[in-house]
Amino acid sequence: MTLLAGRRTGTVDHGGSLERARALFPGAPEPFVDLSTGINPHSYPLFELPATALSRLPEPGRARDLAAVAATAYGAPSAANVVPAPGTQILLPRIASLVRPGRAFVLGPTYQEHARAAAIAGHEVAEVRDFARLADANLAVVVNPNNPDGRVISRLELLGLGEKMRAKGGLLVVDEAFMDVGPGAESLAGNVDQGGIVVLRSFGKFYGLAGIRLGFAIAHGSIAERLEEELGPWSVAIPALEYGIKALSDGAWQTYMRAMLAQAAHRLDQAFARAGVITTGGTSLFRHVDIADAAGLFRALGREGILVRAFADRPTQLRCGLPGHEVEWRRLEVALGDWAQDRQAMRR
Numbered sequence: 001m002t003l004l005a006g007r008r009t010g011t012v013d014h015g016g017s018l019e020r021a022r023a024l025f026p027g028a029p030e031p032f033v034d035l036s037t038g039i040n041p042h043s044y045p046l047f048e049l050p051a052t053a054l055s056r057l058p059e060p061g062r063a064r065d066l067a068a069v070a071a072t073a074y075g076a077p078s079a080a081n082v083v084p085a086p087g088t089q090i091l092l093p094r095i096a097s098l099v100r101p102g103r104a105f106v107l108g109p110t111y112q113e114h115a116r117a118a119a120i121a122g123h124e125v126a127e128v129r130d131f132a133r134l135a136d137a138n139l140a141v142v143v144n145p146n147n148p149d150g151r152v153i154s155r156l157e158l159l160g161l162g163e164k165m166r167a168k169g170g171l172l173v174v175d176e177a178f179m180d181v182g183p184g185a186e187s188l189a190g191n192v193d194q195g196g197i198v199v200l201r202s203f204g205k206f207y208g209l210a211g212i213r214l215g216f217a218i219a220h221g222s223i224a225e226r227l228e229e230e231l232g233p234w235s236v237a238i239p240a241l242e243y244g245i246k247a248l249s250d251g252a253w254q255t256y257m258r259a260m261l262a263q264a265a266h267r268l269d270q271a272f273a274r275a276g277v278i279t280t281g282g283t284s285l286f287r288h289v290d291i292a293d294a295a296g297l298f299r300a301l302g303r304e305g306i307l308v309r310a311f312a313d314r315p316t317q318l319r320c321g322l323p324g325h326e327v328e329w330r331r332l333e334v335a336l337g338d339w340a341q342d343r344q345a346m347r348r
Contacts, residue, residue, distance in 0.1 A: 144175065
């Protein structure tokens with residue numbers, strides 16, 4: 001168990017910062033190929049919005065429409081269980097505050113913002129590696145599928161934990177940010193009416209529209225009502241409402257995209273394998289590797305203008321997203337090949 005209490009100020013480092021990449025690799029060729037996030041490089045098609053999308057406040061009815069569409073897409077019991085928000089990030093400390101300050105356990109290693117948000121809410125926070133330990137907490141957090149290694153906890157195990165949390169007035173938070181490309185049967189979105197469970201769903205990752213800032217909390221009606229009151233009116237902007245309603249209703253695009261991403265993830269695995277690196281997990285939006293020379297590979301790719309995600313607390317691990325087009329694929333494949341050749345030369 002790793003104690004994380006005190007992580008209350010400042011955000012932790014994440015992928016997606018090209019400013020940081022340019023500072024680390026000032027001589028790298030441009031444009032950078034940013035593979036440091038798990039955001040789909042093939043975004044949902046853009047469409048024209050009326051000028052009033054930026055000049056008027058959102059209509060409450062459209063927020064209700066979005067909640068209804070999201071309930072169907074994610075398998076929630078009803079629209080009353082769904083709270084649209086300007087990204088899931090803003091929800092984290094609010095959800096952590098649903099439980100009186102106590103012990104918050106996060107199943108790790110994982111996305112670090114959950115620990116930071118729980119600390120902001122006043123909890124004593126620890127990262128645990130044993131799923132069974134979560135039952136000892138007042139607030140338990142599981143990212144499912146996990147970021148960055150793609151680990152999946154079964155629905156039955158999570159329901160059992162949720163029952164234990166509910167019995168003592170605790171809360172289980174399941175972050176399903178990558179469940180759009182995960183095993184949907186393991187989602188807990190349809191079970192939130194049992195109480196003691198909050199499910200988070202992210203819009204921007206699978207639909208490739210992170211800048212829209214749209215996410216959802218799915219919870220028992222009483223929790224959903226409280227979160228809506230805290231967010232207040234007009235919390236989701238009109239562009240996010242309209243893109244969310246259209247994209248979440250577009251089953252044909254979703255089916256096509258899942259197949260396309262699976263093919264791309266397989267291609268990425270093959271590219272790593274040709275360089276002598278076997279991927280150790282992930283989802284079809286990102287792949288995870290664990291190798292002794294992770295730092296060397298990170299630097300070699302960075303010098304070629306390719307940014308992947310490194311982890312200061314896990315120096316042998318990297319996460320790599322998907323290139324968006326053939327030029328990016330070629331740059332990555334060449335850079336991996338050059339790195340592998342350099343390693344072979346050093347061994348001689």
